[in-house]
Amino acid sequence: MNQVIQYNFPTIIRYGYQVRSELPKAIKDMGFNRPLVVTDRELASLPMAEEIKNYLTNAGLYSKVFSGTYGNPLKSHANLGANEYRVHNADCIVAFGGGAPIDVAKCIAVLVSHKGDLFEYEDRAGAKPIEISQLPSIFSIPTTAGTGSEVGRSAVVSDDATKVKRIIFSPGLLPKMVFLDPELTLKLPASITASTGMDALTHLIEAYLSKGFQPLCDGIALEGIGIVSQSLKKCVEFAKANEYSPSEEHIEARGLMLNAATMGGVAFQKGLGACHSAAHALSTVCDMHHGLANGILLPYIMEFNMSTSKEKFKRMAEAAGLGSKSPKSFIQWLEDLKAEIGIPKYLSEANVQKSHIDDLVKIAIQDVCHPFNPRSVSEEDFREIFTKAIGE
Numbered sequence: 001m002n003q004v005i006q007y008n009f010p011t012i013i014r015y016g017y018q019v020r021s022e023l024p025k026a027i028k029d030m031g032f033n034r035p036l037v038v039t040d041r042e043l044a045s046l047p048m049a050e051e052i053k054n055y056l057t058n059a060g061l062y063s064k065v066f067s068g069t070y071g072n073p074l075k076s077h078a079n080l081g082a083n084e085y086r087v088h089n090a091d092c093i094v095a096f097g098g099g100a101p102i103d104v105a106k107c108i109a110v111l112v113s114h115k116g117d118l119f120e121y122e123d124r125a126g127a128k129p130i131e132i133s134q135l136p137s138i139f140s141i142p143t144t145a146g147t148g149s150e151v152g153r154s155a156v157v158s159d160d161a162t163k164v165k166r167i168i169f170s171p172g173l174l175p176k177m178v179f180l181d182p183e184l185t186l187k188l189p190a191s192i193t194a195s196t197g198m199d200a201l202t203h204l205i206e207a208y209l210s211k212g213f214q215p216l217c218d219g220i221a222l223e224g225i226g227i228v229s230q231s232l233k234k235c236v237e238f239a240k241a242n243e244y245s246p247s248e249e250h251i252e253a254r255g256l257m258l259n260a261a262t263m264g265g266v267a268f269q270k271g272l273g274a275c276h277s278a279a280h281a282l283s284t285v286c287d288m289h290h291g292l293a294n295g296i297l298l299p300y301i302m303e304f305n306m307s308t309s310k311e312k313f314k315r316m317a318e319a320a321g322l323g324s325k326s327p328k329s330f331i332q333w334l335e336d337l338k339a340e341i342g343i344p345k346y347l348s349e350a351n352v353q354k355s356h357i358d359d360l361v362k363i364a365i366q367d368v369c370h371p372f373n374p375r376s377v378s379e380e381d382f383r384e385i386f387t388k389a390i391g392e
Helices: 019-029 048-057 075-088 101-112 192-208 217-242 248-268 274-286 290-308 310-319 327-341 353-364 377-390
Strands: 005-008 012-015 035-040 064-067 092-097 137-142 153-156 165-169 177-180
Touching: 005 035, 012 019, 012 248, 019 048, 019 092, 019 177, 035 048, 035 075, 035 101, 048 064, 048 092, 064 101, 075 101, 075 153, 092 101, 101 137, 101 153, 101 165, 137 248, 153 274, 165 274, 165 290, 177 248, 192 217, 192 248, 192 274, 192 290, 192 310, 192 327, 217 248, 217 310, 217 327, 274 290, 274 353, 274 377, 290 310, 290 327, 290 377, 310 327, 353 377
Parallel strands: 012 177, 035 064, 035 092, 092 137, 137 177
Antiparallel strands: 005 012, 153 165
16 A cells, blocks of 8 residues: 555656655755645645645745636636746746646746746647746646646646637646655545546547557557546445545555546547547536546547447457447447446536537537547537437
């Protein structure tokens, strides 16, 4: 239970029970002493956030907590955090939480080291370059097992006015050190465990199916699918039973999901697909949790893809430990998993209506993820997928 394992992919990843206690030493060893801790509003009120603050204070570090992130991350959250960084005269950032505060932390890093508006550095043609040498160092401690942002080189943040998601990308945004501590996820409620777990699974599946030759990512993605098949249902069952004690079985399951989420974050450097484009649209139009959107949509997108990726579906079925290796059996496994962990079958169960479809299609077709999908997706294809997924 107390063993700590280190990986480098390429950032340093420290994995183990209570490994978060190593954070102050890591910060001091890199020559920093004024960290800004970036977290979200809800997490900041919990004992685990106070514990992180105390770790830093007791080590003689001068830290400040910014907890102005809530819901889907917005540019305004990053602007407020950048101001806190400057006022504190911070010299590094600790990203503590789920994908939202980690992404906001990356945006803060850009804002405090570069002039101008955040979206001037959006990942698009003609954008201003991000100077890697100027970015402050980021230390990451994920508290959910989903986004993989702790090992990502990009941040996804929404425009406050339009809610359209923008991507800020630079290899320099990769955290310098990541602490994967399963104890931090033991008390996650069943709904968050399920939706973030489906987010991780979607990353792994879409990365594996995405266009292009990247065997390293493919191997990581397949192994990650196998890990999710072994551990996600167990984690949800522990959460439903309000079983928070640090038993060996619970810690192992939560630790496996943390690793699977991180593997998804590594694997999708290859690319994602249509499920993410559709999920981004749902977050924009309906303010839906990203992991929940992916979880509901995943079987519908896989049904759309199965005719072009039969051999890959076979390998995913093998990775998931299924008896049948057909694409339909893999999709049925996804449907069964959704039902077992409490993910709705239809979007209509999450208050998405047919009146939303025009706006959803408009956003999805403009998204940067679907060009990597193994099967080309048109506006009409997205319309059919959303219609089927709403299920009214």
